[in-house]
Amino acid sequence: MTTTQALETHPAPPPRVSAAGADDRGRAALERTWRRPPGLLGWLTSTDHKEIGLRFIVTAFVFFVLAGILALHMRVQLAVPRNTFLSNDVYNQFFTTHGTAMMFLFAVPVMEGMGLYFVPLLIGTRNVSFPRLLNFSYYLYLFSGLALFAGLAARSTRPGTGWTSGRRWSRCPRSAPWPGPSRSSRPCSSSGPSA
Numbered sequence: 001m002t003t004t005q006a007l008e009t010h011p012a013p014p015p016r017v018s019a020a021g022a023d024d025r026g027r028a029a030l031e032r033t034w035r036r037p038p039g040l041l042g043w044l045t046s047t048d049h050k051e052i053g054l055r056f057i058v059t060a061f062v063f064f065v066l067a068g069i070l071a072l073h074m075r076v077q078l079a080v081p082r083n084t085f086l087s088n089d090v091y092n093q094f095f096t097t098h099g100t101a102m103m104f105l106f107a108v109p110v111m112e113g114m115g116l117y118f119v120p121l122l123i124g125t126r127n128v129s130f131p132r133l134l135n136f137s138y139y140l141y142l143f144s145g146l147a148l149f150a151g152l153a154a155r156s157t158r159p160g161t162g163w164t165s166g167r168r169w170s171r172c173p174r175s176a177p178w179p180g181p182s183r184s185s186r187p188c189s190s191s192g193p194s195a
Contacts, residue, residue, distance in 0.1 A: 047131035056113030
Protein backbone atom coordinates (compact mmCIF):
# COMPACT_ATOMS: atom_id res chain seq x y z
CA MET A 1 0.00 0.00 0.00
CA THR A 2 1.39 3.32 -1.02
CA THR A 3 1.29 6.47 1.02
CA THR A 4 -1.36 8.00 -1.23
CA GLN A 5 -3.63 5.01 -0.81
CA ALA A 6 -3.19 5.09 2.97
CA LEU A 7 -4.17 8.76 3.09
CA GLU A 8 -7.28 8.12 1.00
CA THR A 9 -8.54 5.32 3.24
CA HIS A 10 -7.54 6.89 6.57
CA PRO A 11 -8.02 10.66 6.67
CA ALA A 12 -5.72 12.58 8.92
CA PRO A 13 -7.08 13.35 12.39
CA PRO A 14 -8.06 16.98 13.02
CA PRO A 15 -5.28 19.08 14.45
CA ARG A 16 -5.17 19.09 18.21
CA VAL A 17 -6.44 22.27 19.82
CA SER A 18 -5.23 23.37 23.19
CA ALA A 19 -7.75 23.80 25.99
CA ALA A 20 -7.29 27.56 25.79
CA GLY A 21 -8.15 27.57 22.07
CA ALA A 22 -11.30 25.51 22.66
CA ASP A 23 -12.31 27.89 25.44
CA ASP A 24 -11.84 30.86 23.14
CA ARG A 25 -13.99 29.32 20.40
CA GLY A 26 -16.68 28.37 22.92
CA ARG A 27 -16.60 31.82 24.45
CA ALA A 28 -16.94 33.45 21.03
CA ALA A 29 -19.91 31.19 20.19
CA LEU A 30 -21.61 32.11 23.47
CA GLU A 31 -21.01 35.81 22.90
CA ARG A 32 -22.65 35.54 19.47
CA THR A 33 -25.61 33.73 21.06
CA TRP A 34 -26.09 36.22 23.91
CA ARG A 35 -25.51 39.38 21.86
CA ARG A 36 -28.63 41.40 21.13
CA PRO A 37 -29.45 42.54 17.61
CA PRO A 38 -28.27 46.07 16.82
CA GLY A 39 -30.52 49.09 16.56
CA LEU A 40 -33.93 50.00 17.92
CA LEU A 41 -35.42 46.55 17.40
CA GLY A 42 -32.57 45.04 19.39
CA TRP A 43 -33.14 47.50 22.23
CA LEU A 44 -36.90 46.84 22.27
CA THR A 45 -36.49 43.06 22.29
CA SER A 46 -33.47 42.86 24.60
CA THR A 47 -33.60 40.14 27.23
CA ASP A 48 -30.70 41.45 29.31
CA HIS A 49 -31.81 41.87 32.92
CA LYS A 50 -29.84 45.10 33.33
CA GLU A 51 -31.49 46.79 30.35
CA ILE A 52 -34.98 45.69 31.38
CA GLY A 53 -34.33 46.76 34.98
CA LEU A 54 -33.20 50.18 33.80
CA ARG A 55 -36.31 50.44 31.60
CA PHE A 56 -38.50 49.71 34.64
CA ILE A 57 -36.68 52.34 36.73
CA VAL A 58 -36.74 55.08 34.07
CA THR A 59 -40.39 54.44 33.20
CA ALA A 60 -41.30 54.46 36.90
CA PHE A 61 -39.70 57.88 37.31
CA VAL A 62 -41.59 59.19 34.26
CA PHE A 63 -44.85 58.06 35.88
CA PHE A 64 -43.61 59.62 39.15
CA VAL A 65 -43.28 62.99 37.41
CA LEU A 66 -46.74 62.68 35.84
CA ALA A 67 -48.28 61.78 39.21
CA GLY A 68 -46.38 64.67 40.78
CA ILE A 69 -47.94 67.07 38.29
CA LEU A 70 -51.35 65.80 39.38
CA ALA A 71 -50.34 66.33 43.02
CA LEU A 72 -49.26 69.87 42.20
CA HIS A 73 -52.71 70.58 40.74
CA MET A 74 -54.35 69.17 43.88
CA ARG A 75 -52.14 71.32 46.14
CA VAL A 76 -53.09 74.42 44.15
CA GLN A 77 -56.75 73.49 44.65
CA LEU A 78 -56.21 73.15 48.41
CA ALA A 79 -54.11 76.32 48.75
CA VAL A 80 -57.03 78.61 49.52
CA PRO A 81 -60.54 77.90 50.83
CA ARG A 82 -63.35 77.65 48.29
CA ASN A 83 -60.92 77.52 45.39
CA THR A 84 -62.42 76.76 41.99
CA PHE A 85 -59.18 75.74 40.26
CA LEU A 86 -60.48 72.14 40.02
CA SER A 87 -64.07 71.01 40.26
CA ASN A 88 -64.99 68.33 42.81
CA ASP A 89 -65.15 65.62 40.16
CA VAL A 90 -61.86 66.59 38.52
CA TYR A 91 -60.19 66.73 41.95
CA ASN A 92 -61.42 63.18 42.69
CA GLN A 93 -60.23 62.00 39.28
CA PHE A 94 -56.78 63.53 39.82
CA PHE A 95 -56.65 62.04 43.33
CA THR A 96 -57.53 58.57 42.02
CA THR A 97 -54.99 58.71 39.20
CA HIS A 98 -52.29 60.17 41.44
CA GLY A 99 -52.68 57.48 44.10
CA THR A 100 -52.86 54.64 41.60
CA ALA A 101 -49.82 55.92 39.72
CA MET A 102 -47.73 56.44 42.84
CA MET A 103 -48.43 52.97 44.22
CA PHE A 104 -48.72 50.77 41.15
CA LEU A 105 -46.74 52.68 38.54
CA PHE A 106 -43.91 54.06 40.70
CA ALA A 107 -43.32 52.45 44.11
CA VAL A 108 -43.65 48.80 43.11
CA PRO A 109 -42.01 48.98 39.64
CA VAL A 110 -38.99 51.02 40.79
CA MET A 111 -38.20 48.37 43.40
CA GLU A 112 -38.82 45.62 40.85
CA GLY A 113 -36.43 47.33 38.46
CA MET A 114 -33.75 47.56 41.14
CA GLY A 115 -34.23 43.90 41.97
CA LEU A 116 -34.01 42.93 38.31
CA TYR A 117 -30.83 44.89 37.91
CA PHE A 118 -29.00 43.86 41.09
CA VAL A 119 -30.13 40.38 42.16
CA PRO A 120 -28.67 38.45 39.19
CA LEU A 121 -25.41 40.35 39.67
CA LEU A 122 -25.35 39.58 43.39
CA ILE A 123 -25.94 35.87 42.97
CA GLY A 124 -23.59 35.57 40.00
CA THR A 125 -25.94 34.49 37.22
CA ARG A 126 -25.78 35.66 33.65
CA ASN A 127 -29.49 36.47 33.41
CA VAL A 128 -32.86 35.78 35.00
CA SER A 129 -35.18 32.87 34.33
CA PHE A 130 -37.61 33.51 31.47
CA PRO A 131 -36.11 36.80 30.23
CA ARG A 132 -38.59 37.12 27.34
CA LEU A 133 -41.47 36.88 29.82
CA LEU A 134 -39.77 39.62 31.82
CA ASN A 135 -39.55 41.78 28.71
CA PHE A 136 -43.26 41.13 28.03
CA SER A 137 -44.13 42.12 31.60
CA TYR A 138 -42.34 45.44 31.09
CA TYR A 139 -44.48 46.22 28.06
CA LEU A 140 -47.65 45.27 29.96
CA TYR A 141 -46.58 47.70 32.69
CA LEU A 142 -45.80 50.47 30.21
CA PHE A 143 -49.07 50.16 28.28
CA SER A 144 -51.19 49.89 31.43
CA GLY A 145 -49.65 53.11 32.74
CA LEU A 146 -50.24 54.83 29.43
CA ALA A 147 -53.85 53.57 29.49
CA LEU A 148 -54.35 55.03 32.98
CA PHE A 149 -53.18 58.48 31.92
CA ALA A 150 -54.99 58.25 28.57
CA GLY A 151 -58.17 57.50 30.51
CA LEU A 152 -57.57 60.63 32.56
CA ALA A 153 -57.10 62.66 29.37
CA ALA A 154 -60.36 61.34 27.88
CA ARG A 155 -63.24 63.04 29.62
CA SER A 156 -65.65 60.11 29.34
CA THR A 157 -63.43 57.48 30.99
CA ARG A 158 -61.79 59.32 33.87
CA PRO A 159 -61.34 57.30 37.06
CA GLY A 160 -62.84 58.95 40.11
CA THR A 161 -63.33 56.38 42.86
CA GLY A 162 -60.46 57.24 45.18
CA TRP A 163 -57.01 55.70 44.97
CA THR A 164 -58.15 52.47 46.65
CA SER A 165 -60.99 52.07 44.11
CA GLY A 166 -62.95 50.36 46.85
CA ARG A 167 -66.47 49.19 46.08
CA ARG A 168 -67.86 50.90 49.13
CA TRP A 169 -66.59 54.33 48.17
CA SER A 170 -67.08 54.00 44.44
CA ARG A 171 -70.85 53.60 44.85
CA CYS A 172 -71.33 56.86 46.78
CA PRO A 173 -73.22 59.51 44.84
CA ARG A 174 -71.84 62.95 45.65
CA SER A 175 -74.94 65.04 45.25
CA ALA A 176 -77.87 62.63 45.57
CA PRO A 177 -79.67 62.92 48.92
CA TRP A 178 -79.90 59.78 51.01
CA PRO A 179 -83.52 58.90 51.86
CA GLY A 180 -82.54 56.75 54.86
CA PRO A 181 -83.31 57.62 58.48
CA SER A 182 -79.74 58.48 59.52
CA ARG A 183 -76.30 58.98 58.16
CA SER A 184 -75.03 55.80 59.85
CA SER A 185 -77.41 53.63 57.80
CA ARG A 186 -76.18 55.11 54.53
CA PRO A 187 -74.42 52.41 52.41
CA CYS A 188 -71.46 54.68 51.73
CA SER A 189 -70.78 55.75 55.31
CA SER A 190 -67.57 54.72 56.98
CA SER A 191 -69.38 53.21 59.97
CA GLY A 192 -70.47 49.95 58.34
CA PRO A 193 -70.28 47.72 55.30
CA SER A 194 -71.97 48.68 52.10
CA ALA A 195 -75.31 47.25 51.13
